[in-house]
Amino acid sequence: MPHSISTNNTLEVRFKLSTQDRENKKASRTYLDINTKIPASGVTAIFGHSGSGKTSLLRCIAGLEKAEQGKVSIHKNSWQETWQDTGYFLPVHKRSIGYVFQEASLFPHLTAQKNLTYAIKRSDKAVSAEFYQRVIGVMGIESILTHYPNQLSGGERQRIAIARALLIQPRLLLMDEPLAALDHQRKQEIIPYLERLHQSFDIPIIYVSHSMDEVARLADHILVLDQGKVIAEGGLTEVFSRINLPQRLEDESGVILNGHIVEQDNEWQLIKIAFANSHIWIPDSADILSEALGKSVRIRILARDVSLSLSNHDDTSIVNRILVTVMDIKSDEDSPMSLVRLKMGKEFLVAKMTKKSVHHLELTVGIQVWAQVKSVALVR
Amino acid sequence: MMLSDADIGALWLTLRLATTVTILLLIIGTPIAWWLSKTSSPFKGPVAAIVALPLVLPPTVLGFYLLIAMGPNGFIGELTQSLGLGTLPFTFWGLVFASVIYSMPFVVQPLHNAMEAIGERPLEVAATLRATPFDRFFTIVLPLAKPGFITASILGFAHTVGEFGVILMIGGNIPDETRVVSVQVYDHVESLEYAQAHSLSALLVIFSFVVLLALYATQRKTSNVGMMK
Amino acid sequence: MHLVRSFSFHLYSITLLLWCTSSQGESIHIAVASNFTHTMKALISEFEQNSPHKIKASYGSSGKIYAQIKHGAPFKLFFSADQSKPLALYNEGLTHSKPFTYALGGLALWSNNKHFNGENLESVLLSGEFNKLAIANPKLAPYGIAAIEVLKNMNLVEATRKKWVRGENIAQTYQFVRTENADIGFVAFSQIVRQPFYWKVPSNLYQPIRQDAVLLKHKSEKNGINNKAALDFIQFLNSLKSQAIIQSYGYRTENNAYIELEMSNKNT
Numbered sequence: 001m002p003h004s005i006s007t008n009n010t011l012e013v014r015f016k017l018s019t020q021d022r023e024n025k026k027a028s029r030t031y032l033d034i035n036t037k038i039p040a041s042g043v044t045a046i047f048g049h050s051g052s053g054k055t056s057l058l059r060c061i062a063g064l065e066k067a068e069q070g071k072v073s074i075h076k077n078s079w080q081e082t083w084q085d086t087g088y089f090l091p092v093h094k095r096s097i098g099y100v101f102q103e104a105s106l107f108p109h110l111t112a113q114k115n116l117t118y119a120i121k122r123s124d125k126a127v128s129a130e131f132y133q134r135v136i137g138v139m140g141i142e143s144i145l146t147h148y149p150n151q152l153s154g155g156e157r158q159r160i161a162i163a164r165a166l167l168i169q170p171r172l173l174l175m176d177e178p179l180a181a182l183d184h185q186r187k188q189e190i191i192p193y194l195e196r197l198h199q200s201f202d203i204p205i206i207y208v209s210h211s212m213d214e215v216a217r218l219a220d221h222i223l224v225l226d227q228g229k230v231i232a233e234g235g236l237t238e239v240f241s242r243i244n245l246p247q248r249l250e251d252e253s254g255v256i257l258n259g260h261i262v263e264q265d266n267e268w269q270l271i272k273i274a275f276a277n278s279h280i281w282i283p284d285s286a287d288i289l290s291e292a293l294g295k296s297v298r299i300r301i302l303a304r305d306v307s308l309s310l311s312n313h314d315d316t317s318i319v320n321r322i323l324v325t326v327m328d329i330k331s332d333e334d335s336p337m338s339l340v341r342l343k344m345g346k347e348f349l350v351a352k353m354t355k356k357s358v359h360h361l362e363l364t365v366g367i368q369v370w371a372q373v374k375s376v377a378l379v380r
Numbered sequence: 381m382m383l384s385d386a387d388i389g390a391l392w393l394t395l396r397l398a399t400t401v402t403i404l405l406l407i408i409g410t411p412i413a414w415w416l417s418k419t420s421s422p423f424k425g426p427v428a429a430i431v432a433l434p435l436v437l438p439p440t441v442l443g444f445y446l447l448i449a450m451g452p453n454g455f456i457g458e459l460t461q462s463l464g465l466g467t468l469p470f471t472f473w474g475l476v477f478a479s480v481i482y483s484m485p486f487v488v489q490p491l492h493n494a495m496e497a498i499g500e501r502p503l504e505v506a507a508t509l510r511a512t513p514f515d516r517f518f519t520i521v522l523p524l525a526k527p528g529f530i531t532a533s534i535l536g537f538a539h540t541v542g543e544f545g546v547i548l549m550i551g552g553n554i555p556d557e558t559r560v561v562s563v564q565v566y567d568h569v570e571s572l573e574y575a576q577a578h579s580l581s582a583l584l585v586i587f588s589f590v591v592l593l594a595l596y597a598t599q600r601k602t603s604n605v606g607m608m609k
Numbered sequence: 610m611h612l613v614r615s616f617s618f619h620l621y622s623i624t625l626l627l628w629c630t631s632s633q634g635e636s637i638h639i640a641v642a643s644n645f646t647h648t649m650k651a652l653i654s655e656f657e658q659n660s661p662h663k664i665k666a667s668y669g670s671s672g673k674i675y676a677q678i679k680h681g682a683p684f685k686l687f688f689s690a691d692q693s694k695p696l697a698l699y700n701e702g703l704t705h706s707k708p709f710t711y712a713l714g715g716l717a718l719w720s721n722n723k724h725f726n727g728e729n730l731e732s733v734l735l736s737g738e739f740n741k742l743a744i745a746n747p748k749l750a751p752y753g754i755a756a757i758e759v760l761k762n763m764n765l766v767e768a769t770r771k772k773w774v775r776g777e778n779i780a781q782t783y784q785f786v787r788t789e790n791a792d793i794g795f796v797a798f799s800q801i802v803r804q805p806f807y808w809k810v811p812s813n814l815y816q817p818i819r820q821d822a823v824l825l826k827h828k829s830e831k832n833g834i835n836n837k838a839a840l841d842f843i844q845f846l847n848s849l850k851s852q853a854i855i856q857s858y859g860y861r862t863e864n865n866a867y868i869e870l871e872m873s874n875k876n877t
Contacts, residue, residue: 064504092507093515099508105501109523118519122510168509444784451788452722469790470741470774552774552785553746566777570672570749572697 015070045219053228063092098165100175104157106149113145119167155186241348243339254302277345303352320373390564398540405487413491443549470552486535494528634661635838642690648858662838685839695823712860714818715798718808730808743785743794746775755815756795799859
């Protein structure tokens with residue numbers, strides 16, 4: 001799926017940040033060399049392993065870190081502002097951003113309510129009662145407002161922190177691994193709030209993460225960083241259907257597909273998810289979906305869960321057997337594994353198999369094969 | 381207790397001196413401590429060393445230099461004279477000036493530590509919430525450094541009360557002007573009036589004990605309140 | 610002189626009796642009031658040239674030394690800046706001797722301010738045209754008592770009281786004047802004996818400032834005086850040579866200094 005970036009809604013980002021720019025010279029080997037445009041709408045994930053420079057990039061955008069050479073300017077509809085350019089650097093407190101830190105940096109001497117008030121008082125435009133109620137509601141924090149930060153759980157603190165960042169009414173919301181400091185259970189508890197955040201407020205979000213799960217669930221657009229450089233960027237489904245990403249990302253390689261629920265099979269408790277020209281069945285494990293015909297969903301299919309055969313075997317436990325066309329095969333010399341890119345209707349799948357299997361099946365670009373999809377994750 | 385009028389006068393004067401000095405030190409020490417905790421200037425080391433110097437210098441040495449500097453031919457003396465203030469030795473404000481210098485490290489260091497302990501994060505957070513540097517200082521740094529301010533006030537006050545050598549050098553033992561408790565105790569001891577010396581010293585000991593007790597109580601209390609969570 | 614000689618003779622017989630086996634030099638500690646520091650150093654240096662004994666002197670305020678002695682400080686001799694502290698020790702039975710006067714101090718009015726160069730400081734004092742008058746604290750220092758006496762005799766106490774700044778001792782009083790924080794001050798003549806401008810206060814305006822010393826008794830000395838070095842040193846102080854040294858530092862001396870030993874603890 002081609003992802004078009006409207007020139008009207010972009011964040012132009014250009015940074016060169018070398019270790020010498022840092023105050024603490026020995027602290028980091030990370031350096032940044034970024035020159036890109038990020039859509040100023042929806043959720044853009046900055047994805048990469050730790051040390052890839054993703055947090056530095058976010059801090060440079062916010063102005064928390066000053067790259068000696070750099071440019072940040074944001075276009076959003078008719079509004080345009082430059083935050084950094086040659087000889088110009090707008091201080092953090094003058095940038096229209098909300099920032100959510102990794103650990104929920106609430107002010108410890110203020111109650112949750114006062115933490116929010118801190119933002120409300122300093123917002124450029126008055127916070128309407130309606131907006132305030134909406135933020136409180138979406139984040140589900142009404143009952144904990146009187147507490148001090150040390151009386152709250154990690155997840156609650158992070159929700160307050162997000163609400164606080166929203167109440168400053170920013171043009172751009174920056175989130176630096178907001179879930180990283182939470183345990184698995186807290187993560188699961190807070191992700192629905194993030195999804196609702198995404199759906200309820202028309203505010204572009206840049207979301208730094210090293211978790212494929214989070215990215216798959218939350219992002220529309222992705223910027224993949226490795227060693228301070230952009231190695232892939234684009235729409236989420238498009239980027240994940242590529243098979244030429246560096247080795248480091250391949251362990252988690254898999255595609256993300258957006259579709260709709262079109263049918264329910266009550267006898268076998270299955271749900272049919274349709275794409276432009278294809279479909280997939282998934283188990284109806286979550287009851288919430290049962291009355292959601294027509295609802296749009298996102299699924300993720302890992303490359304290692306897709307196997308190929310030359311004929312359609314009936315004698316298998318695999319439900320989803322789909323006729324696909326081989327588009328591309330990628331084999332690295334130093335790895336026994338290959339990635340095969342497949343076209344399923346208008347969507348793509350990626351299958352991971354041994355080089356031996358590729359050889360054995362005599363796979364070549366253009367032939368049709370049967371993809372057997374062993375497992376599908378419904379991400380949202 | 382057998383306290384003479386002179387003893388009570390000395391007590392009052394001491395309290396007045398310590399209060400004035402503590403207030404001035406908080407006003408002067410706060411920006412110094414803030415600057416020290418933020419700067420990466422090459423002057424950081426020298427400034428920190430100068431502030432800490434009274435910790436090392438024998439009080440009589442410091443007092444002697446102050447006596448010279450504040451005298452009619454000293455640079456401070458020439459300054460105060462040109463401002464029409466006369467010279468500072470043998471005056472209450474002379475003691476205030478000397479005590480501010482002498483007790484400076486006891487105020488600046490706890491403030492400096494408290495401010496450093498705050499770290500960058502709360503300030504970054506406040507900056508992303510549109511707080512100007514000034515705003516950040518008053519709404520974040522000051523409240524978060526509160527334990528440091530309590531410690532600094534108590535130490536500054538107590539240290540000024542206990543000050544002796546410097547005052548001895550520049551005070552001139554003038555009743556109700558420069559004759560503070562420690563000097564009064566010294567006079568009692570030197571003139572073999574041990575009973576009076578005991579009474580006044582006992583008061584000082586009790587006072588110091590109460591002050592230190594209060595200090596540890598507040599430290600215990602504040603250490604329970606976490607920093608950024 | 611006669612008394613001294615007879616005393617010395619007596620003393621020698623005792624020490625010889627107790628220390629007949631000892632012909633070695635001894636080392637003793639003595640305590641000296643700060644204002645006598647320079648003089649004492651000169652005296653010790655002179656003494657040690659002709660004696661096998663060593664004198665180790667500690668200098669400090671008389672009040673502090675007094676307190677230290679009362680709590681067992683190992684001093685054999687105490688040279689106070691006044692009379693009261695040796696007398697108190699004597700009355701408390703901590704000495705072998707009655708106090709004796711080793712020097713008499715003189716009082717001078719002094720200024721270090723160029724403004725008063727060549728002026729008659731007595732008339733400056735009378736005119737009241739000075740910023741501060743430094744005196745030693747009369748409660749602590751005999752020089753302070755003397756200074757007050759002088760002011761009383763000149764009828765200047767009330768007129769000058771507001772300008773008094775008190776040094777805790779005569780050294781500090783000197784400092785106040787030396788650093789010109791006080792225009793004028795009553796200091797010890799011994800402090801400014803080499804200065805050009807001062808007014809030596811006539812001795813009829815104040816009681817003599819006697820600095821007394823005592824020979825101290827220690828618990829370990831149950832058997833009486835057993836310190837040849839201390840006795841030698843006292844004898845040396847009575848010599849013409851040492852009196853000349855003391856005078857050269859601005860003190861007066863009396864030729865009739867003597868020690869009357871208390872022999873109550875003597876055990877034969």
